[in-house]
Amino acid sequence: MDDVVDTAEPGREPRTLSRRSLLGLAGAGLAAVGLGGIGGYGVADARSSGAAPATAAPSATRTYPLTGAHQAGIVTPAQDRLHFAAFDVTSTSRTALESLLRRWTYAADRMVRGLPAGDLTASPYDAPPSDTGEAEGLPPSGLTITFGFGPSLFADAEGRDRFGLAQRRPALLTDLPHFPGDTLDPARTGGDLCIQACADDPQVAVHAVRNLSRIAFGTAAIRWSQLGYGRTSSTSTAQTTPRNLFGFKDGTANIMAEESAALAEHVWVGADDDPGASWLAGGSYLVARRIRMTIETWDRASLREQETLVGRTKASGAPLSGGDEHTAPDFALAGRGGAPLIDPASHVALAHPDRNDGARMLRRGYNYTDGSDGLGRLDAGLFFLAFVRDPARQYVPMQTAMARNDLLVEYLRHTGSGLFAIPPGVPDGARLSPTDGAFVGEQLFA
């Protein structure tokens, strides 16, 4: 074991292929193609504003830097795999919390570059290695690690200020309201901190959360976590629209990385949005919802019913008003008897910005399947992730309307939930160190 990690470490350069063996690279590249061709696109840095991502052969060696004006993992072209984790801070010390974030940032920066979480050359033989090792030999796989802060970090259920941060809690960072039909499991809901790790190789994503969790022991503990596969959204025009577990294309109308103006309007928190929480400027809010699909009953629905409920054709994803996938839906176009071809209670109608006061979201969700439920049915569905500038305006009204009226709700059950403030990125060029370096969310503690 130690010889693997020891020989892998020396001579690493940032942003170059470092953790892979040739064999591993080839294997990962084939795997990505095998997953419906929705693997990598060789985008060097999709966060450069306005830069159209280049489409190239899938590359498992691509990396996305941790630093930048915004955190990576938001407009980054959605990778294939997810490991999301919500943490409870177990320490009462603000210093310990800051230290954790500093050590997390340092380790995350290493891992997204394909390096082990810690410097293995400094690991004594009689100590456990500072990286768990399972990602050794794997390419960076486009890993991004995105950190967030939950409402409970700022004040506990009794309103107590835990870390002297209560005054800086963003006004919009509150627990989401109860929506009709919610059957939230407390063990899958909330959290003081969150980590979204995305990569094209599940082992790379899980490795990241595993090592960050290890670093957190004593300061924070995982409250719940979720694996996801088969990204359900495109976040770049260079990506094809994937399908959710209903078998339909999803997220066709998503905000794309190329839409700079839309990102500024709908995703990034502005400098003047919340005077009490100016630290969040350049950040965003992340809405996480674990949405179980009753896929067994869905699979028994006639194609007529399925298409009526979604409002799109199953085969091409075209709206029922005609055209192809990217044709704008025509909600007024009427068929027999004057009834609109797209049912006003269909998912596409209720989720459309036109029906939501122009609100759009950057969706970045994944399918999930967590085994079965003991009744012979798969526990499967959508792990919904969406980045918004204002959850109260961009998510809550839409979810309220959908929970009440969306025909699809019959087949959906929200079982987990979280809202997190996503701080801006660590500036490019900042010095990172586990003891005294810059860290994600530093502005909050300034």
Added chain:
Amino acid sequence: MSRASRAVGPLAALALMTALAGCVDNAPAADSSGTAGGPAGLTVESTASACTLSASTAPSGNLVFTVTNAGSDVTEFYLLAEDGLRIVAEVENIGPGLSRDLVTVAKPGDYFTACKPGMVGDGIRAPFTVTDSGADVAPTGELADQITAATTGYVAYVKDQTEQLLTGTEAFVTAYKSGDDEAARDLYAPTRVHWERIEPVAESFGDLDPRMDLRQADLAEGEEWTGWHLLEKDLWQPTAAANGGEEYVPLTQEQRDTYADQLLADTRDLMDRTHSAEFAAEISADAIGNGAKGLLDEVATGKVTGEEEIWSHTDLWDFQANLDGARVAYDGLRDVTVVKDPALVEQLDTRFAELQGLLDQHRAGDGFVAYTELDTDEVKELSVAVDALSEPLSRLTAAVVL
């Protein structure tokens, strides 16, 4: 309670579809229709000025027309009888650029095809011939009569259940308002049986269903809770621990009167609406078939999991009632189905009986044991049997209307 019931319920959604029996689109290739041979496939391209078929003749039996709308208006496609008037099969609401399959069973004879871009006028017509393939195609006249009998019978069943629901609700409300909680608890499940038997019908009235059958978890923040489950909770009052940590506050007499009276008025309203001519006209063979499937979906998502009656735990009563309703719907269509798909009938007969046999093991007195008395294995066994029945039941509609 269906959680989507505030919107278009199953029946209302069906109203968007054609009510014509003998017409279905988007069905899978009809390999289970009981006729010999695979379906004959034809393509149709509909534009503003042309209706182009890949062939003007086809062998009798199953036909699939794949209709592509290459024009810029919404279009429809028809297969008309020799007289050019009677519609044999149709597919409607095809948006520009989209394709849809029309699957039908045609006897030998002369027909017309017609595309109707813009959904106006007589359409662009052409003669079409169905040659005799030797396939056994059921006489449509007899089937039509059977379907009429099925719909008439089902409408009568729905009416009868709403009448019994009203009678039961009157007694329940009287007991509840007078403070005789024990009597009200005894009446709760046996009365709701009449609701649960026709649940998809009740849900099709999108205003009544949430008022009468909403569960607490289905409420939006700040929304007023009314109906059966509010009274259920008041009759089976939870401890604070079972009530999200909050002490349960019983309803006042005034609240009891208000909510009980509203439930009774809504029940009367439901009965009146199911007795209208408009309601009877909406009940078609596909509505009944989909209703049967919908009832089993209700069992799968609400009853077998014990989520419907979380305070009284009388879920097995609802389970039986949903099954009763599905069975009645199926029985009405069984004569039609046995002609078209005897294998499906055999499978459904068996699986209805198997599920009923399992449920019967949990009978107690006039009703059933509480859901909480079931162990995990018993719930799993029921769930598996529900799935086993639901899967073939989901093919009933297509088998009947094709």
